[in-house]
Amino acid sequence: MSNTPSTTSNIDQVTQAQLESFIKQEEGDSNDYQGVLAVFITLVAVGMSLLHLYAAYAIVPTQVLRTMHVGIVLFLVYLSFPIASRFKNRLMWWDCIFACTSFGIVYYVLSSGDDFMDRNTMPNQIDIAVGLALIFLILEALRRTNGLILLAVTLSFLAYALFGNYLPAPWTHKGYDIARLVGYMYMT
Known part of the structure; x- marks a missing residue:
């Protein structure tokens, strides 16, 4: 055995830092809140986990569970991921509006019966x-959590649904208007 110090731990730390930097660059950097806001976000996430555990053993209608899942996830995303890196670790007013709008949509769907x-x-x-x-x-x-590439792919599929009737065969279809697209994507 040699008496030279091992550099494996330094390489691992450097590699780990590079990987974390790459992930933050590609997928978005989450906020690192402290105090009451961090506890609140944690409690909402734990509550969501408990809801899913409850749904595993109880009968929760599919429409209710899906709606609550999407609403809570959106609420957590808007509180946890900043709109841009310069707003990191600051809860901005527009994030609160987006988060509350998510719950408003959940309320609308669930109250409509x-x-x-x-x-x-x-x-x-x-x-x-x-x-x-x-x-x-x-x-x-999606943009905040996964970056622009997946957003571009998703938008291209939405554009295909809306404007596919203008494409030549074999890619053409009858086309969807906004009402039909919303009916399929949001209401079913």
């Missing part, structure tokens, strides 16, 4: 507006 599901083939104007808001919130959460 069975009538909401009955309207999925012909959504009314409020359904379309709320659906577009939810689609926007999901796309922004």
Whole structure:
């Protein structure tokens, strides 16, 4: 055995730092809150976990569970990931608006009851507006957590759904209008 000091731990630390930097660059850097806000976010995440554990043993309607899951995840994303790196570790007013809007959409869906599901083939104007808001919130959460590449892929599929009727065969389809797209993506 040699008496030279091992550099394995330094290489591992340097590599780990480079990997963390790469992940933050590609996937977005989360906030590192302290104090009451950190405890609140942790309690919401634990509550969500308990909801899913409860749903494993109890009968929770699929529409209710999906809606609550998406709403809570969006709420956590907007509190945990800044809109840009220069706002890291600061809770901005627009993040609070996005987070509260997520809960507002959950309330709208759950309070509409069975009538909401009955309207999925012909959504009314409020359904379309709320659906577009939810689609926007999901796309922004996607950008914050996964970066621009997955957002670009998702937007290209949305564009294909809306404008695919203008493409030549074999890629053409009948086309979807906004109401039909919202009905499929948001209401079912």
